[in-house]
Amino acid sequence: MTAGAARLELWALQGFPEIRAEAALPQIIIHSLRDNGLTPTDGDVLVVAQKVVSKAEGRVVDLRTVRSTTAAERLAQETGKDPRFVEVVLREARAINRHRPGLIIAEHRLGFICANAGVDHSNVAGSDDVISVLPFDPDRSARAIRDEVGRGCGARIAVIISDSHGRPHREGSVGVAIGVAGLSPLLSYIGQPDRYGYVLRRTVEAVADELASAAGLLQGQADEGTPVVLIRGARFERTEGGAAELIRESEEDLYR
């Protein structure tokens, strides 16, 4: 801790190029960091929007190649969505959590509960028929970026793959972590004394989600989007990490 106020800094990489299938994303990030005059240092966190990871991994689907099943057609009718789109949602999901006209909230096969199981129309090049799905294994994607960018920059960094999720009870979406490498997504204060010696009994902070939300403030959503954000000054535990720690187990979740 330096003298004066503790500080957290975030930079959004400008001029990040269009990402296509099989793009060498870590190398592109290394070059973009350099172009932006940024040199990662030990303890920095790189937050990368899911969409560019999905595109680099070729995780896009052309709906013109999709044949919908009866289950998809039924859910499409109930929600007013394209049956081919719903078919992809069902393939990505292990359960439908809630639905109503215009909305499908699904449990993705990796456990995230979010709209359309992460299947998304926006920011995918080509036709309106081309959609993206989540990376196959976002933790693995995060580890690959962490290893290669860390090596390239000579720094021990952590990486978060972020997505933007709606929430029960509250309006608007916020950034959350769907892939994590090099940091513990949860920071526990349990057993620590507070300011007055009261021992905290249940405070666990989802730092990876807070980092993803902080990055979301700079990532934007529309055509000025900047998918990669570097964060310096965050406090976290260095572990291998993994986004599964952020998912409440089904039997513990009162909102299934």
Add this chain to the structure above:
Amino acid sequence: MTAGAARLELWALQGFPEIRAEAALPQIIIHSLRDNGLTPTDGDVLVVAQKVVSKAEGRVVDLRTVRSTTAAERLAQETGKDPRFVEVVLREARAINRHRPGLIIAEHRLGFICANAGVDHSNVAGSDDVISVLPFDPDRSARAIRDEVGRGCGARIAVIISDSHGRPHREGSVGVAIGVAGLSPLLSYIGQPDRYGYVLRRTVEAVADELASAAGLLQGQADEGTPVVLIRGARFERTEGGAAELIRESEEDLYR
């Protein structure tokens, strides 16, 4: 926007003093900003943890003065909590959303759905019997701080009163906004084109919650807590604002 990477900066005010009832919180913040060498400028956002606002407003309850009703005693038995504590929760709540042993999720009278309707043990001076409740009107608290600190520093700032909430589906708590002044808590991208001309149909970002989460990374929970964070470089719409915009209406919420 300067050349190079877009930047967001956050500073946590160090050495923030103990806050007691009737403390002049805005003046204390002005002095602390000065002590930390920080001069707010137009467009800065000040995030203030709910706990210090509650304490300054005398929103603490000594459980030794509370008599529990039958309803509180029943819920206390079902959850294993102190009936006097549950009594205060019921007074703060307009509905109980979920409960089980060790956990009460309640709808606060202002609409927030959170553990114990915001009633909290930690970081309150005195006895273990002294607890805090949320500010009576957090938007009004935010406006008072915005007006007085803004005037004192000669800058047009926005203010967020933040709290730390658990969430359905996900582990750990994150910072959220429970009071807002001087910014629109939601930033809508609806109707804007994405990078490829696809017109975004439903993307609304909860910037106030993302700002509260970003601040949460510096605020901490335990005895090293720093309740006030200054944020520079955030993009938001300047309106009067108000935290009610962040609350999904009951009939729209699939998780009531």
